[in-house]
Amino acid sequence: MTRRTQIGVIGGRQVSQEILELAQKVGKEIAQKRAILICGGLGGVMEAACKGAKEAGGLTVGLLPVSSMTEANPYVDIVIPTGLGVARNAVIINACDGVIAIGGSYGTLSEMAFARQKGIPVISLKSWQFDNTIHTTESPEEAVEFVFRQIQMA
Amino acid sequence: MTRRTQIGVIGGRQVSQEILELAQKVGKEIAQKRAILICGGLGGVMEAACKGAKEAGGLTVGLLPVSSMTEANPYVDIVIPTGLGVARNAVIINACDGVIAIGGSYGTLSEMAFARQKGIPVISLKSWQFDNTIHTTESPEEAVEFVFRQIQMA
Amino acid sequence: MTRRTQIGVIGGRQVSQEILELAQKVGKEIAQKRAILICGGLGGVMEAACKGAKEAGGLTVGLLPVSSMTEANPYVDIVIPTGLGVARNAVIINACDGVIAIGGSYGTLSEMAFARQKGIPVISLKSWQFDNTIHTTESPEEAVEFVFRQIQMA
Amino acid sequence: MTRRTQIGVIGGRQVSQEILELAQKVGKEIAQKRAILICGGLGGVMEAACKGAKEAGGLTVGLLPVSSMTEANPYVDIVIPTGLGVARNAVIINACDGVIAIGGSYGTLSEMAFARQKGIPVISLKSWQFDNTIHTTESPEEAVEFVFRQIQMA
Structure with missing residues (x-):
């Protein structure tokens, strides 16, 4: 048996309509590629x-x-109600083969930091760019493509 | 949308062939009832x-x-690799509507204790019986039936 | 430098006056032996x-x-406010060289299970006795003596 | 009784001699102010x-x-060996009244993000500056002064 790819979508609760539409497109693309979507729920x-x-x-x-x-x-x-508070951000990243950050605030930043620390692919779609190793894009399709390509290369 | 029921199966790694067969039957029953099986992986x-x-x-x-x-x-x-060590036992229980303990040692005991603390249904199939509130059985079918019945009554 | 011994005192919030007096004596004995008291706070x-x-x-x-x-x-x-919910019970046990359980309910049981799993000394002072490896006593002085003796022998 | 102030010092393991000297000065200043030093150990x-x-x-x-x-x-x-992996970064921040970041990589970034999310004072001493709300300094004395002043004002 081969495990299905697990892709994290991270981002905040208080975001603009534009960000919500990007997130919906990203979710759809992930499903079309038969990957499992992991998020904060x-x-x-x-x-x-x-x-x-x-x-x-x-x-x-x-x-x-x-x-x-x-x-x-x-x-x-x-539904996995961890009960861990923000420490669950680390669990989210451990459960992902790659991560797409969309908008978001400090919680999202902590998750991007964990992703970089772990060395899994991460892309920023109108989200943080805290150093020049973070790939950014404005396109939801490109975001999903980028993460899948990086996972296949790993 | 209605969420599918999530049933935990807890128990140890070093167990007898008899216990393994009980666990396999329990897993099959859970799937036949269309519930999602949660475990330590x-x-x-x-x-x-x-x-x-x-x-x-x-x-x-x-x-x-x-x-x-x-x-x-x-x-x-x-696969959710929590990275939390044994603290993940608390997360397992938080993710369950009901729990079936099969065999097992101290890790299983900690999970049964968390289940009792949270008040979710738990049954012991040749596992711990640390107080007289723990329902026990020798039958995998009865174990699954019991937990589903308790969940429906809650 | 030598680290001071760290002793856990575990037990519940809703307990009798008798249990509270035992806990206070245990705390005093631990301090008199220059150990650090670890608890759920x-x-x-x-x-x-x-x-x-x-x-x-x-x-x-x-x-x-x-x-x-x-x-x-x-x-x-x-004060270490872990934010982990009951998963902090595992952290408490990791922070102890030995543990004294006094009264207590299912949370205490989960901690005793983690202590047994980890193999650190644990004694039950009017608390759980879930198998015959758990040493029990009615005396707070003996409880503290027992745990220190076991730690020195380890 | 009044609890002593708890100050976190966060930063990496692989750092320059200059960063180590800054960290040592920061630790000394914290102790001279009678605060407890919290760190990753x-x-x-x-x-x-x-x-x-x-x-x-x-x-x-x-x-x-x-x-x-x-x-x-x-x-x-x-010594609190949490066993939580990098999820312990969230616990560190929960245990601090204020935080001083010194050098450091992605783990430190996750901790600074948690500190900002929680709203506790944080200063960057040759560490990350991921947005313009992060106060920075080159002086260990000023770093400690800044955090204590912010805590008193809160």
């Missing part, structure tokens, strides 16, 4: 990405900071 | 339960103590 | 043990489940 | 800061990523 970017993935028949996993399942957005298939 | 009871679930076309999640995906048993569909 | 057994330790000029550490420092009992010198 | 910046704190009679806490006490640097008074 809450609203905003996480919900939009899960919604996009479900539109394309994908599978979604939400790793919540809280310990209650009811906080998950309605597009999460598998 | 390693060998022994975890692997046998995942194998049983996959035989019945089920979906399996492994929450590993380590941070590397390669440690998962081959029947895990979604 | 909340009320009940944890607060009584810290109070006893401070009476004897000891040093106390509270590893809270929440992320806010204000939840610590007033006798905690060093 | 390993080598490099963490060890230098602890060494500086001990020179001034301070108290040091090391929150290790691993589960074994033996990995702590020799200047750690209280």
Whole structure:
């Protein structure tokens, strides 16, 4: 058996409509490539990405900071309420083969830092660019393409 | 959308053939009821339960103590390498609507304790019985039936 | 430099006056032996043990489940608000050379299980006795003596 | 009783001699202000800061990523081997009233992000400056002064 690729979509809850639309497209692309979408399971970017993935028949996993399942957005298939608070950001990154950051604030920054530390592919779609090793793009399709290409090369 | 029920199978790595067969039957029953199987993702009871679930076309999640995906048993569909060590036992329980303990040692005991603390249904199939609130059985079918019945009543 | 011994006192928040008095005596004994008292930082057994330790000029550490420092009992010198929920129980045990369980419910049971799994000395003072490897006593002095003796022999 | 202030010193293991000297001065200043030094407990910046704190009679806490006490640097008074891997970065920040970042790589960046998210004072001493809200300095004395001033104003 071969494990399906697991792609993280990270980003904040309080984001613009433009960012939400990007996240939904990214989620859809991930599902079309038959990868599993990993996220923080809450609203905003996480919900939009899960919604996009479900539109394309994908599978979604939400790793919540809280310990209650009811906080998950309605597009999460598998709810993991870690109960770990923000320490769950490290768990999210451990569960990903590659990561797409969309918008987002300091929580997203912590996750990008963990991704860089672990050495997994990460791309910034209108998100942080804290050093010149971070690849950036404005296109959701290119973001997904980039991460899959990097994973295949690894 | 309605979330699928998530059932935890907990138990040790070093167990007898008899325990492995019970775990495989439990995994199969869980999948036949369309529930998602949650476990620690390693060998022994975890692997046998995942194998049983996959035989019945089920979906399996492994929450590993380590941070590397390669440690998962081959029947895990979604690999979450938490990197949390034994603290991941608390995360496993948070991710379950009900729990079936099969064999197992002190790690299993910690998980049963977390399940009792959280108030989710738990049954012991040739595992710990640390107080008289723990329901026990020798039958894998009855174990799965019991947990589903308790979840529906909650 | 030699590190001071770190002794965990584990137990619940809702306990009888008798249990609180035992915890306070245990805390005092630990401080008199110049060991550092490790606990969950909340009320009940944890607060009584810290109070006893401070009476004897000891040093106390509270590893809270929440992320806010204000939840610590007033006798905690060093407040570590882990934010990990009950997963912090595993961190408490990792921080101990030996553990004394006093009264307590399922949280305490999870910690005793982690202590047994890790192989560090543990004694039960009117607490759980889930298998015949758990040494029990009714005396706070004997509890502390037992754990120190076991640590020295290790 | 009033709790002593807890100041985090964060930074990497592989750093220059100049960075180590800055860390040692920062540790000494923290101890002279009677604050408790919180860190990751390993080598490099963490060890230098602890060494500086001990020179001034301070108290040091090391929150290790691993589960074994033996990995702590020799200047750690209280060893908390969390066993959480990099998720312990979130615990470190939860345990601090303010944070001084010295040098460091992606792990340090994740901790600065958590500090900003939580809203506790943070200063960068030859470390990351990922947005214009991060105060920077080249002076260890000023770094410590800044963090204490911000804590008092909060």
